[in-house]
Amino acid sequence: MRSTALVAAVIGLAAASTLSARTATVKGTYVEARTSEVFAGACVINSEVDTAGREALLAWKVDKGTFNGIRLDGLSVVAAVAGDKNLSVHEIGGEVAKARAAVFVDERATEPQRRALLAMAATLSKGLASTVVEATPAAIEFVDGMHDIRVATKGVRLAVQKHLDHDASCGNKQWFQPFSTVDQADLGATVQNAFAGRSLGITWSDPDKRSGFVGTFSY
Numbered sequence: 001m002r003s004t005a006l007v008a009a010v011i012g013l014a015a016a017s018t019l020s021a022r023t024a025t026v027k028g029t030y031v032e033a034r035t036s037e038v039f040a041g042a043c044v045i046n047s048e049v050d051t052a053g054r055e056a057l058l059a060w061k062v063d064k065g066t067f068n069g070i071r072l073d074g075l076s077v078v079a080a081v082a083g084d085k086n087l088s089v090h091e092i093g094g095e096v097a098k099a100r101a102a103v104f105v106d107e108r109a110t111e112p113q114r115r116a117l118l119a120m121a122a123t124l125s126k127g128l129a130s131t132v133v134e135a136t137p138a139a140i141e142f143v144d145g146m147h148d149i150r151v152a153t154k155g156v157r158l159a160v161q162k163h164l165d166h167d168a169s170c171g172n173k174q175w176f177q178p179f180s181t182v183d184q185a186d187l188g189a190t191v192q193n194a195f196a197g198r199s200l201g202i203t204w205s206d207p208d209k210r211s212g213f214v215g216t217f218s219y
Contacts, residue, residue: 026065026072026120026219029142030180031149031160032058033193033212035204036088038176039164045175049094053086055204057158057193058125058179059151060217061142067123067219070116075106076140077117078153079129081179082200087128088176101129102199104153107137124180124219134199148191149214155197160188160212178213185215 036053037044058079062072081087083097090096103121105114114137122130141152151158164187178185190212194205 026062026067026217028060028062028065028217029144029149029215030058030060030124030178030182030185030217031151031158031188031212031214032056032179033158033160033188033190033206033209034087034179035193035206035209035211036086037210038088038213039172039174039187039210041172045092049086049089053088054083054097055195055202055206056081056087056128056179057151057156057195058121058129059140059142059158060121060124060180061144062120065218067116067120070112072109072113072116072120075109075113075117076142076151077106077121078104078140078151078156078158079121079125080104080156080195080197080200081125081128082202087179091176098131099128100131100133100200101125102134102136102195102197103129103132104136104138104140104156107139109137120219124217126179126181128179134197148188150192155195157192157194159192160190160214162186162188162214164189164210164212178215180217181219182213182215182217185213188212188214
């Protein structure tokens with residue numbers, strides 16, 4: 001019942017955020033990883049267009065601020081996203097994927113805060129996490145360490161190193177931007193990118209790739 005109510009509520013609040021986001025101020029830390037390379041040569045990118053990149057994990061931790069007028073200091077939200085095609089290739093001329101999301105909202109949040117976190121994730125992800133098939137209150141571990149960011153919650157494991165070796169040999173370069181609106185973001189080396197939930201009809205584990213971003217956001 002709680003998950004169903006949260007999913008229904010996000011529709012109205014995501015629309016409301018369009019009107020209120022300009023007056024709201026929220027800042028925090030962001031990390032993501034997808035199941036395709038971000039920094040690679042053209043041959044690798046081309047090989048993954050139809051075979052990889054349909055899944056991603058996105059996570060935000062609010063340092064301080066409000067969204068839709070609701071204070072969210074210290075709270076986190078995580079989205080596991082699955083698309084019908086590669087989530088990234090629209091940036092290089094491909095079709096835009098139709099995506100669904102399983103969203104985990106901080107269990108410490110009140111009901112209004114949970115709805116605001118859902119709306120924030122939908123807005124900051126530019127709609128990628130707006131079609132929510134399940135919204136689950138859960139304990140979220142979000143650790144911003146010196147060398148990496150690690151996130152863990154129900155069925156989710158995400159770890160991205162803050163340093164990526166930018167070896168430009170073989171035509172390697174950055175092809176894609178972060179899925180989320182960010183102030184700044186750096187390429188990261190993905191150590192863990194795993195989702196074991198049932199709601200998306202797919203699970204994945206895709207470690208050890210140049211497929212991550214770490215950064216900060218404000219909105």
